[in-house]
Every structure is written in C-alpha cells, then in structure tokens.
Amino acid sequence: MKKLKWISMVAIISLLLAACGSDGASGGDSSSGDDSSSQSIVFGTGGTSGAYYAIGGSLKPIFEESDSIGNVTVESTGASVANIQNITDGLNQMAIVMSDVAYDAVEGKGQFEGNKVEVQALAGMYQxxxxxxxxxxxxxxxxxxxxxxxxxxxxxxxxxxxxxxxxxxxxxxxxxxxxxxxxxxxxxxxxxxxxxxxxxxxxxxxxxxxxxxxxxxxxxxxxxxxxxxxxxxxxxxxxxxxxxxxxxxxxxxxxxxxxxxxxxxxNMLVVSKDVSEDTVYDLTKRYYDYLGTDAVAVAPLKEVNRDEMAKGLIAPLHPGAKKFYEEKGLLE
Missing domain, CATH: 3.40.190.10 (Periplasmic binding protein-like II)
Known part of the structure; x- marks a missing residue:
C-alpha cells in the first residue's frame, strides 16, 4: 500500500513538472513572437558625471526606436579601457572609447600589448x-x-x-x-x-x-x-x-x-563584431539622422559634423556601418 502511494506521488509530481515545462515553453514562444529579431544592448560609457554617460543617456531612446533593439542599458564604467575589455568579455555590445585606446587595442600595443582586440567602429564622435x-x-x-x-x-x-x-x-x-x-x-x-x-x-x-x-x-x-x-x-x-x-x-x-x-x-562609437549587420546599419542610420536634428542636447555631440563621422576611424568599420556610409557616399 505504501509502495502504491509512493508511485502515485511520483506520477503527480511528474505531471506537475510537465505542466510547468509546457507553460514555460508557451511563454517563451509568445515572447519570441514579438521580439524574435530584437537584441538587448549594454552601452558602456564612463563615470556618471562625465560626458560619455550623458551621451549614452541621450542616445538610448534614439537607438531603442529601432525594431532590431529590444532595450538599451546605459552602463557607467571606467571609460575607454574598461569599455573595450567589456566588449571583449561580452559584457557590453556597444561603447564610447577614445581613439588612442582603440588604436592600442586593435594593434595590440600599450595596455593591450600582445593581446589584439577585435573591436569594430560604428561612428566617430567629438574630439x-x-x-x-x-x-x-x-x-x-x-x-x-x-x-x-x-x-x-x-x-x-x-x-x-x-x-x-x-x-x-x-x-x-x-x-x-x-x-x-x-x-x-x-x-x-x-x-x-x-x-x-x-x-x-x-x-x-x-x-x-x-x-x-x-x-x-x-x-x-x-x-x-x-x-x-x-x-x-x-x-x-x-x-x-x-x-x-x-x-x-x-x-x-x-x-x-x-x-x-x-x-x-x-572619440568613437564602437560595437562588438557579434552584433548583426542589420542592427548596426540601423543604429548608424539613427545616429546620423539624430545629429541632423535640433534635438541634440548634449553639448559635445553638437560639435559633431555628421557628414564626417566616418572619417579618421582607427578601428575597422563594422560591416553594418560600412554599408550605411557607402550608401550615403561618406567613405573616402
């Protein structure tokens, strides 16, 4: 009798677990139906009192308008060196960095001696x-x-x-x-x-x-x-x-x-090579369009000539950014 009760309990638990698994799968399917092509982006900036962080905050809603982006999280970091390391480690998908640090990373020099990093450029920013x-x-x-x-x-x-x-x-x-x-x-x-x-x-x-x-x-x-x-x-x-x-x-x-x-x-906007071409194309376009409006609120971004944002980039262009610049005739 005790054995029968034990078997019954196992059966009940198995049914409950199966039901939970079914609900979870159903919930996942429902969610992916709306956001299957969207990607969440962690945007590495700098200290909360600095320009990098303010720029990240101003670009967040612009980038989130993209159908390719589910959410942009603006993250306060130790700035350029930390941002490149975070992209390497998969913690950030996008970041603002200084060109000298990007140069050292791509060339495997300075703080990145003997350790080249595959970071890719999206656009130039202010100096x-x-x-x-x-x-x-x-x-x-x-x-x-x-x-x-x-x-x-x-x-x-x-x-x-x-x-x-x-x-x-x-x-x-x-x-x-x-x-x-x-x-x-x-x-x-x-x-x-x-x-x-x-x-x-x-x-x-x-x-x-x-x-x-x-x-x-x-x-x-x-x-x-x-x-x-x-x-x-x-x-x-x-x-x-x-x-x-x-x-x-x-x-x-x-x-x-x-x-x-x-x-x-x-300064440069850089992205992980793992972000899709379509997503980076759209982000580049939205950044370009935003710079052409009166909505630009952060002072350093007002210094950026959007028709020159593909110039002087130290890191190799991400294919998505390159595609946009070629269409606009902005590549030298």
Whole structure:
C-alpha cells in the first residue's frame, strides 16, 4: 500500500513538472513572437558625471526606436579601457572609447600589448582635446618647460595619462624629468594647483572642461600649446591625433584672449563584431539622422559634423556601418 502511494506521488509530481515545462515553453514562444529579431544592448560609457554617460543617456531612446533593439542599458564604467575589455568579455555590445585606446587595442600595443582586440567602429564622435594648463607664475611656456616641474598627469591607466606620456615623449621628456608627478583626476589636479602643490596638469576632454573653468575663476593660468614640430611628431607616430584650435573670444570655451593650438583625439562609437549587420546599419542610420536634428542636447555631440563621422576611424568599420556610409557616399 505504501509502495502504491509512493508511485502515485511520483506520477503527480511528474505531471506537475510537465505542466510547468509546457507553460514555460508557451511563454517563451509568445515572447519570441514579438521580439524574435530584437537584441538587448549594454552601452558602456564612463563615470556618471562625465560626458560619455550623458551621451549614452541621450542616445538610448534614439537607438531603442529601432525594431532590431529590444532595450538599451546605459552602463557607467571606467571609460575607454574598461569599455573595450567589456566588449571583449561580452559584457557590453556597444561603447564610447577614445581613439588612442582603440588604436592600442586593435594593434595590440600599450595596455593591450600582445593581446589584439577585435573591436569594430560604428561612428566617430567629438574630439577629446589635450589641454595642458599651467599656473601663470610657474614659468611654463612650452611642453619642454615642464621639465623640473610638478605636474598632474591623470589617474593611472586613464586616457589622460596615456596622452600625457605621449606628449612628454614627443618633447623628449619622461616622468623622470619632472620634479613631481601626481596621478590625480581633474578635480584633484585643480585643487592641487589652487593649493600651490602643482605647477601644471593635463586634461584630455571636451572643451570647455568645467574643472578648468573653475580654476580660471580666481587664478591666473595659461594654456601650454602643442603645435608645430611637436604636433607633427605626435601625429606622425600616433595617427589618432588631429590638430585642434581653441578659438579666442568664445564665451562658451573659456573666453580666451588669444587662440590656443593643440591636438585632439577623436572619440568613437564602437560595437562588438557579434552584433548583426542589420542592427548596426540601423543604429548608424539613427545616429546620423539624430545629429541632423535640433534635438541634440548634449553639448559635445553638437560639435559633431555628421557628414564626417566616418572619417579618421582607427578601428575597422563594422560591416553594418560600412554599408550605411557607402550608401550615403561618406567613405573616402
């Protein structure tokens, strides 16, 4: 009798499990009927107070209008290096990165030494401008004058530090030639300059940088130019650098008395090679169309010329992006 009861219980449990499995399968079929071709995208950006994160937030609804996209999750990250690593690890499908970091990743150099990454470009964005700011009483008039000075070079491993090292190298300098090197973020570099413990600092960002604007409120500073032979050396060795001029008299850009010639590094939208051609084609088209409207709210994106967003891309184009640019006649 006990054996019969046990067999009956097993039968009942089996029926219940079968019913649950049937419901689950039915639910899956119903869901896939609406979203079978859609893909969820994790969009790697940067810190929550930075431009990358704001741009991600502004592009999220634009990309989610695509029938190919189910949802876009804007993720705060450690920016360029972390974003490329996350794409490699399958954690992000799309990200914003600086071209110098993308170059190192594709070529297997720098922080990616011996470990090439198959990241692909979707589009170009605004330039991160190398801004070297010095206290006016420091006697620093050129990059070479940083020798023997106290200099902030950005946080360890950051895009700012990578730029600082390359600029110093082009000028024949290294950290050993400086009196003091601090690995500080923008806000801390500015505070140290205010306190008199730093003579100068590197900032690689859009223009204006709010931290520089803050420093200029009550302090006399000067911008150290990167031009002429120095700029030529940089651009010859590192093809991701481009000349950039911060114009004078522009109240939105420091309201300088005279223009500043320097170099910039293009930011890029990159995607995983595993995202489909049709999806990337649609994302590229929507980004292009969005840049042609008055709805662009984030300041750095207003600087982007949409008809040049296929130029100067360091990473190879994703086939979907390439198809769109070929149709628009935007490839050189």
């Amino acid at each position: 991160n401008v190398v801004q070297v700011v010095a206290m006016s009483d420091s006697g620093i008039k050129s990059i070479e004058d940083l020798k023997g000075k106290k200099v902030g070079v950005g946080q360890v491993g950051s895009g700012v530090e990578q730029s600082a090292k390359k600029v110093l190298e082009a000028a024949g300098l290294s950290y050993d030639d400086l009196e003091k090197v601090t690995h500080t973020g923008y806000a801390d570099s500015v505070q140290e300059m205010k306190n008199g413990t730093l003579d100068a600092a590197f900032f690689t960002s859009g223009v204006p940088n709010s931290n520089i604007t803050d420093l200029m409120q009550q302090n006399d500073v000067s911008f150290v130019e990167i031009k002429g032979d120095l700029a030529d050396k940089l651009m010859e060795k590192y093809p991701f650098y481009k000349t950039f001029t911060i114009e004078s008299g522009d109240e939105a850009k420091y309201n300088l008395d005279s223009k500043v010639e320097t170099v910039g590094i293009q």
